[in-house]
Amino acid sequence: MADFEVPELKEYPVVPMPKDGVMSHLSPFVAKPEFQEALGYPGNKVQKEGEDPKYILIDGWKEKAIDKMGDLLDRYRGFRVFMDSCVKCGACTDKCHYYLGTNDAKNMPVARQDLLRSVYRRYFTFAGKYFPKLVGARDLTEDVVDEWYSYFHQCSECRRCSVFCPYGIDTAEVTMAAREILAHIGKGQKYDNEIIGKVFTIGNNLGLPERALADSLEGLEEDIFDDIEVPVKLPLDKKGADILLVTPSADFFAEPHVDGLMGYAKVFHATGANWTLSSKASEAANFGLFIGSYENMQRISMRIREAALELGVKRIVYGECGHAWRVGYSFLNTLAGPFDFLDQSYPIPQHICEYTKDALDQGLLNIDKSANDDMVLTFHDSCNVARASGMGNYPGGQFDIPRAVIKAVCNNFVDMEPGTTHDATFCCGGGGGLLTDDLMELRVKGILPRASALTNAVKENGVTHMAAICAICKSQFTKVLPYYGFTMDQIVSVHQLVSNAIVLESQGEEDNDSDDDDAEE
Amino acid sequence: MSTLIAVLLSLATIVMIVGLARKARQYRATPAPLKIPVTPAPKTTGGVVLRLAKEVIFFASLFRSNKWTWLFGWMFHVGLALAFIRHLRYVIDPDGMLGFMWPLISLEVVQSFGKYAGFAMVIGLLGLFARRILVARVRYISAPSDYLMLLLIMFIGFSGLMMSFVSHVDIVGVKTFMLGILNLDLQELPESAPLMIHLSLVALLGFILPVSKLLHIPGVFYAPTRNQVDNPREKRHLSPWAAKYDATRGSDKNAAAQ
Numbered sequence: 001m002a003d004f005e006v007p008e009l010k011e012y013p014v015v016p017m018p019k020d021g022v023m024s025h026l027s028p029f030v031a032k033p034e035f036q037e038a039l040g041y042p043g044n045k046v047q048k049e050g051e052d053p054k055y056i057l058i059d060g061w062k063e064k065a066i067d068k069m070g071d072l073l074d075r076y077r078g079f080r081v082f083m084d085s086c087v088k089c090g091a092c093t094d095k096c097h098y099y100l101g102t103n104d105a106k107n108m109p110v111a112r113q114d115l116l117r118s119v120y121r122r123y124f125t126f127a128g129k130y131f132p133k134l135v136g137a138r139d140l141t142e143d144v145v146d147e148w149y150s151y152f153h154q155c156s157e158c159r160r161c162s163v164f165c166p167y168g169i170d171t172a173e174v175t176m177a178a179r180e181i182l183a184h185i186g187k188g189q190k191y192d193n194e195i196i197g198k199v200f201t202i203g204n205n206l207g208l209p210e211r212a213l214a215d216s217l218e219g220l221e222e223d224i225f226d227d228i229e230v231p232v233k234l235p236l237d238k239k240g241a242d243i244l245l246v247t248p249s250a251d252f253f254a255e256p257h258v259d260g261l262m263g264y265a266k267v268f269h270a271t272g273a274n275w276t277l278s279s280k281a282s283e284a285a286n287f288g289l290f291i292g293s294y295e296n297m298q299r300i301s302m303r304i305r306e307a308a309l310e311l312g313v314k315r316i317v318y319g320e321c322g323h324a325w326r327v328g329y330s331f332l333n334t335l336a337g338p339f340d341f342l343d344q345s346y347p348i349p350q351h352i353c354e355y356t357k358d359a360l361d362q363g364l365l366n367i368d369k370s371a372n373d374d375m376v377l378t379f380h381d382s383c384n385v386a387r388a389s390g391m392g393n394y395p396g397g398q399f400d401i402p403r404a405v406i407k408a409v410c411n412n413f414v415d416m417e418p419g420t421t422h423d424a425t426f427c428c429g430g431g432g433g434l435l436t437d438d439l440m441e442l443r444v445k446g447i448l449p450r451a452s453a454l455t456n457a458v459k460e461n462g463v464t465h466m467a468a469i470c471a472i473c474k475s476q477f478t479k480v481l482p483y484y485g486f487t488m489d490q491i492v493s494v495h496q497l498v499s500n501a502i503v504l505e506s507q508g509e510e511d512n513d514s515d516d517d518d519a520e521e
Numbered sequence: 522m523s524t525l526i527a528v529l530l531s532l533a534t535i536v537m538i539v540g541l542a543r544k545a546r547q548y549r550a551t552p553a554p555l556k557i558p559v560t561p562a563p564k565t566t567g568g569v570v571l572r573l574a575k576e577v578i579f580f581a582s583l584f585r586s587n588k589w590t591w592l593f594g595w596m597f598h599v600g601l602a603l604a605f606i607r608h609l610r611y612v613i614d615p616d617g618m619l620g621f622m623w624p625l626i627s628l629e630v631v632q633s634f635g636k637y638a639g640f641a642m643v644i645g646l647l648g649l650f651a652r653r654i655l656v657a658r659v660r661y662i663s664a665p666s667d668y669l670m671l672l673l674i675m676f677i678g679f680s681g682l683m684m685s686f687v688s689h690v691d692i693v694g695v696k697t698f699m700l701g702i703l704n705l706d707l708q709e710l711p712e713s714a715p716l717m718i719h720l721s722l723v724a725l726l727g728f729i730l731p732v733s734k735l736l737h738i739p740g741v742f743y744a745p746t747r748n749q750v751d752n753p754r755e756k757r758h759l760s761p762w763a764a765k766y767d768a769t770r771g772s773d774k775n776a777a778a779q
Contacts, residue, residue: 088664093659110662111661173557173746331556331753337757
């Protein structure tokens, strides 16, 4: 099934000995010139056409790379401080899932940073200019660029290393800076850049046009009706709605994402919310984050503001998506605010888990927990939710609220072992713009720590299913956990569980209420 | 020789202070356009102060990460801090401007703690050095300067301990010399090889500090991942260069008009 070795699951975590460069063969496909230019990057030149095309760096790439690095150093305090403050203590060296899964020394967070830091030192510091050998500084060469391209696409920007760093150095920031530099010299990544292009031209990552979106929403309404005989709606572009739901486009048809979407719809239905999706903002994901581009990230975010204004909504709610929630929670107010035209009595934006938790607390949802009795659940904390955003109004709400929702709709829940959850959670192995088939080897190896913890939970606690609130996590798990003996349907959306357990009026004995319900619609 | 040492120490002090100040100013002047605290993060400024204090005083994240590195690193830094406080006696004139500190610095407990802290410091450094050689992961990420830096501080510690416990130095003479530098009235330094070595290495450390990884000293305070308040939804965060995108986006009008 694969032309590489799938790592062996171990009962106890084993920190491997570092092996230099065993993953250096792996690089994602390079973005074509038209996709570079659509994002405001210089178009690269084609060296070799065909199935495996090669591109050459733009003229004057070396100076331009160094200039770009200088520009980023002046624009991002984090990047500047992180380039200086590492003492090479080694605290991060055993924290990265890609290191643990690949054994490649350059996948140790500090070693990854050093790929860039060594060049920073050479061109921007006294010690590196005059004593390069002494401080590990090196010239920027084409080999270095290739190494950057390979290893900065072996980082999922999950920030686990940063939690453990005594100086808070965030490799995600370094990776983003490196990708931004690479894109500026003609080495953008195909998967990320083409997806951003689709968001700009069509409106979502999957390139799902408005008509197809409307069709699939109608199909979902029919599915729900066939299932529970309640006319739950999934409105699109409904002007005057109170709530705009922005959700990852995978929710429109991928499994198990779509079951989550039906869950949101049922919660909205049960709370009597007047809500809508938007064809303009038919994507919560924001890959501008992954490539470290403030400009693209903002341009993508603006669609949400514009959709909210056009539809005249009062609230914005985000569906289950990890990095989208980072951009939503941490950046949206900066990128696309101020949101003075929205109802200030609700968080802007609000997470669907926060919304559902509130509804549960207010007793608005009629829940039959036994509907999920065929499962023993555990919960995967998605890195961008766990370490880069929050929920509720206190630190750590992002851990409690999804768990509270799960426990409110399921009888059987257990956490995976400490050190693999909460802010120490392991990445699914496919985050940060790496969810592409050309990086399958990395994805299979990078899932190792999560797969080990899940396997232990299965053995020790009889766990049967793992819930997640991230579209990328769900896609990665369903595709890659089968390499470790799991089946696709063992991965569920949190709101899929809600969907299973929620009892809507007009169901069963309350059937006679259905007329009233229709009248409200 | 006294003059040379005096000049070196003075220059090193100036280079260190100016260099660190310039770096701190550079960090401050560089915008942090986005809210990137590693969460869960405090929601108030007071909480951030507490978070940073835990990092600076107890090395909280390092403790979570690796107990051996924490143990040696913390021993070294606390030893250094105590030894540093003990050394203030050489530059504080009881009748001078900083004289108000004298009763504290001259306390027996402060002085003896500082004396034995030298051992903690050197043991910590030896531990860190051993880790750097013995742990393959740490060895891989080490540059020559990483070893040399440990050796430099270790030799400062050795030479200091030598003077405390083996080959005593005329400390009254040392104090006269140091106050002489401060008062721009140069005095003779007592003859002592360990003292020469000690002071030369300290001067070297001062020169190196602002151009080396010792920039983790200001860096720890300026990491946005640790010093930002986690309130992006409550309060709009906007840095000057990011603000220009606000002005240029201008699509609200079109949107609202539709």
